[in-house]
Amino acid sequence: MESISTFDIFKIGVGPSSSHTMGPWRAAEAFCKYLAVKNVLGHVSRVKCDLYGSLAKTGIGHGTDIAVMLGLGGEDPVTCDTSGIDARIAAIRDAGRLRLAGSRGIAFDYERDILFNKSESLPFHPNGMTLTAYLEPDSGHAAASISQTYFSIGGGFIVQEHSDAPPSHHVKLPFPIETGDDLLRHCQQQGKSIPEIAIANELAWRNEDQVRAGVLNIWHVMLECIHRGCHTPGTLPGGLNVTRRASGMNEGLLAEKTSFDPAAVTHETAANLEVWRSAVRSCRQDFAHTLKWVSCFALAVNEENAAFGRVVTAPTNGAAGVIPAVLCFYDMFSRPDEARIIDFMLAAAQVGILFKKGATISAAMGGCQAEIGVSSAMAAAGLVQAMGGSPARVLMAAEIAMEHHLGMTCDPIGGLVQIPCIERNTMGAIKAITAANIAMDSDPASAKVSLDGVIRTMWETAQDMNSKYKETADGGLAVNISVGISEC
Numbered sequence: 328m329e330s331i332s333t334f335d336i337f338k339i340g341v342g343p344s345s346s347h348t349m350g351p352w353r354a355a356e357a358f359c360k361y362l363a364v365k366n367v368l369g370h371v372s373r374v375k376c377d378l379y380g381s382l383a384k385t386g387i388g389h390g391t392d393i394a395v396m397l398g399l400g401g402e403d404p405v406t407c408d409t410s411g412i413d414a415r416i417a418a419i420r421d422a423g424r425l426r427l428a429g430s431r432g433i434a435f436d437y438e439r440d441i442l443f444n445k446s447e448s449l450p451f452h453p454n455g456m457t458l459t460a461y462l463e464p465d466s467g468h469a470a471a472s473i474s475q476t477y478f479s480i481g482g483g484f485i486v487q488e489h490s491d492a493p494p495s496h497h498v499k500l501p502f503p504i505e506t507g508d509d510l511l512r513h514c515q516q517q518g519k520s521i522p523e524i525a526i527a528n529e530l531a532w533r534n535e536d537q538v539r540a541g542v543l544n545i546w547h548v549m550l551e552c553i554h555r556g557c558h559t560p561g562t563l564p565g566g567l568n569v570t571r572r573a574s575g576m577n578e579g580l581l582a583e584k585t586s587f588d589p590a591a592v593t594h595e596t597a598a599n600l601e602v603w604r605s606a607v608r609s610c611r612q613d614f615a616h617t618l619k620w621v622s623c624f625a626l627a628v629n630e631e632n633a634a635f636g637r638v639v640t641a642p643t644n645g646a647a648g649v650i651p652a653v654l655c656f657y658d659m660f661s662r663p664d665e666a667r668i669i670d671f672m673l674a675a676a677q678v679g680i681l682f683k684k685g686a687t688i689s690a691a692m693g694g695c696q697a698e699i700g701v702s703s704a705m706a707a708a709g710l711v712q713a714m715g716g717s718p719a720r721v722l723m724a725a726e727i728a729m730e731h732h733l734g735m736t737c738d739p740i741g742g743l744v745q746i747p748c749i750e751r752n753t754m755g756a757i758k759a760i761t762a763a764n765i766a767m768d769s770d771p772a773s774a775k776v777s778l779d780g781v782i783r784t785m786w787e788t789a790q791d792m793n794s795k796y797k798e799t800a801d802g803g804l805a806v807n808i809s810v811g812i813s814e815c
């Protein structure tokens with residue numbers, strides 16, 4: 328039984344994709360560590376990366392090549408300067424060299440050393456990649472090269488075909504949870520809420536203060552991402568020429584408050600997150616305006632994600648805007664204390680863990696239901712928890728949110744995480760809020776569909792779904808909309 332932490336589900340990283348950017352980045356890092364363990368890092372003359380299946384088909388649009396170069400170069404996605412990524416990649420390509428693991432310069436020819444094997448897929452998982460290091464003759468290693476194959480299985484998780492789960496996933500939890508029924512049973516037997524059960528399990532890895540501080544840090548990274556996205560106009564990279572819309576919406580909504588000078592307030596709110604937070608809270612809060620703010624928050628995150636900005640994988644990057652948008656909506660308009668923010672995040676993470684264990688959070692395995700659908704279910708659960716709903720209501724909200732995402736395909740135009748992805752986050756957020764409200768007004772005992780039932784259904788739907796709708800850009804909008812760029 329694998330033990331998954333809240334901090335496995337929420338991870339700070341870089342856009343645009345958890346499976347196609349974060350996973351390959353981590354795989355490249357892992358390969359460098361493997362070379363170090365084998366004592367050959369100082370004898371590598373060249374590294375080649377073969378991408379297969381979905382990683383090959385949508386790799387350029389999802390920045391897989393960039394992630395591999397940064398990972399091989401020893402950069403950390405949690406702390407690296409995202410604003411300089413373009414320049415650093417250009418420098419590697421221009422010089423034909425990269426600093427392996429951040430230390431030793433090796434030759435690196437982009438055309439030769441990153442191969443998109445679009446017609447090949449590895450049987451274990453559609454997101455496969457093989458890294459090969461060619462060794463100098465004096466390496467002392469028996470072979471002239473050394474290879475490892477990794478699979479990016481969604482949410483930034485990587486595995487190897489015959490490897491075990493990482494040691495941290497083997498810890499024994501006081502409340503093992505595989506299904507929604509397990510979670511509910513622990514809550515009922517212990518007389519605890521879902522966040523209380525989650526914290527009891529987190530103590531297997533870290534103390535309670537670290538859990539609370541870590542969760543709040545994740546929330547602040549989400550909030551900073553929304554704030555940045557709400558103040559960054561322009562066009563997204565990749566060739567689709569998609570205009571960023573969150574900053575215009577933010578400016579328009581703030582300007583509707585008559586006492587504001589739009590130019591001055593936008594300047595001030597851009598400079599200071601807390602000033603912006605106060606300004607949003609003082610704006611009109613009728614249904615139409617609140618709805619616009621939720622969309623604005625989600626757009627902001629996913630525009631940052633598409634622009635290789637810093638985001639929180641939640642539980643994926645393509646769907647990174649749903650949970651921040653719903654939590655920001657709750658934060659802005661209900662003004663909760665930190666305890667409720669933490670409760671929201673812990674309950675949301677538990678639902679993400681249930682989907683990861685019972686189905687998938689990989690679009691290459693399950694289409695967009697596995698990304699936007701799961702994030703919507705997580706956000707609905709978090710919101711009900713924060714509003715004081717019972718454990719049964721929390722799970723009911725998650726069920727409702729996923730029920731209305733079942734079968735949703737992944738068909739990113741041009742292989743970029745932009746259309747339909749960015750808008751789709753707004754829809755996931757709105758559905759989450761609706762699901763939470765329905766659950767708060769319903770009797771879970773009379774529900775006909777359980778969360779476990781919908782997770783099982785999602786997994787069966789994923790298995791039946793044609794592979795062209797699983798992050799390949801071979802079907803749906805990706806083939807019906809002509810965009811005039813070559814990728815996919």
Ligand code: SF4
Pocket residue numbers: 645646690694695696698699736737738739743744745747748751798
């Ligand atoms: S369509 Fe959905 S699953 Fe596919 S890349 Fe976009 S957000 Fe991710």
